[in-house]
Amino acid sequence: MQGVPQQFDHPSDQAEFSQPAGRNGIELYRAHIVRHAFDPHTHEAFGFGVIERGVERFRYAGSEHLAPPESIVMMNPDILHTGRAETDGGWRYRMIYIDPDVLAEISGEPQWWFSGAVVDNDRSRARRLSCLLESLWRAREPLAFDSLLHQFVTELRPHARVPSPARDDKALRFAPVLDYMRAHLGDRILLEDLAAVAGLSPFHFLRRFQAQHHATPQQMLMALRLHAAKRLLAAGEAPAQIAAATGLTDQAHLTRAFVRRYGVTPARYQRQVRA
Incomplete structure (x- = not known):
């Protein structure tokens, strides 16, 4: 390309x-x-x-x-x-x-x-x-x-620590936010949408989310989009269709973002895992 x-x-x-x-x-x-x-x-x-x-x-x-x-x-x-x-x-x-x-x-x-x-x-x-x-x-x-x-x-x-330590209230509050992101990867998500899921005002939510996850909501959303793209590639889906399904601009955007996070192009990754 x-x-x-x-x-x-x-x-x-x-x-x-x-x-x-x-x-x-x-x-x-x-x-x-x-x-x-x-x-x-x-x-x-x-x-x-x-x-x-x-x-x-x-x-x-x-x-x-x-x-x-x-x-x-x-x-x-x-x-x-x-x-x-x-x-x-x-x-x-x-x-x-x-x-x-x-x-x-x-x-x-x-x-x-x-x-x-x-x-x-x-x-x-x-x-x-x-x-x-x-x-x-x-x-x-x-x-x-x-x-x-x-x-x-x-x-x-x-x-290993078994069982895992109990999740605190902050982590539990943001779990539905991550679920919402995963369910709306292909959509245009607003800060207000995520804040409403967490039951907080928009910038209060942003501050709390970043303190909890050490990342902005946008960084987390992109990470979840690319992880979903990996699963779809492994299942044999076409990269162009995956880009649209995960909210990326086009196949070129998918490729650039995929290489930056995983070190291989989507096409090469798909060949490797489906060999």
Whole structure:
């Protein structure tokens, strides 16, 4: 598409996604990023990964984090985060995204939660997790994949908080707002619309929302739109139709926004996860 890059600006930047055919709610990711800076984005899944080389800097839950080599990254669902290289040579890493209900099924324990985004003092576990992520990527037999998946989750268990801490009143107040956004991704949403859902005046709502989520309502809306676009691409929908369904201007807008958040074009992502 004219004017839209089909790859990163820097030739060393590479990212690749994969979804196992026999297990829904799982997505694998591996990347080497040197120059690209990821825009704020979110996942409706837990994100677990290992930094294999270099150092990543990312903003998560309102704080800056550094993830050095052989550190474990653990992200809870629905929290906006960024990502960029802290070292000249970039950083190489692997991730797995697991839907909350799938994680509960695998572990036999609902309501996992992680209080820290980076663990950098458990290198032997990080190495084991990295090997398991590589094995999950290469696994072709569903039974082998599921066995490795269970082993991976078991390795993470010492760092989990179970059950998760009770959500405070502020978080509960904004949950319907996020549901409203998800239900109206293709619509023109006004500040007044969201404030009415929360039962607050418009700018009082905006201040409270930003304090709670460390992001503006518009940033959250764009993150939810792009996450929905990922799911539709994985389901085989055409990018032009997805752009309209998720409230983006056109396919070029979808492509630019998708690359900034996920590091690949929508077309490439669709090929990877449907291969």
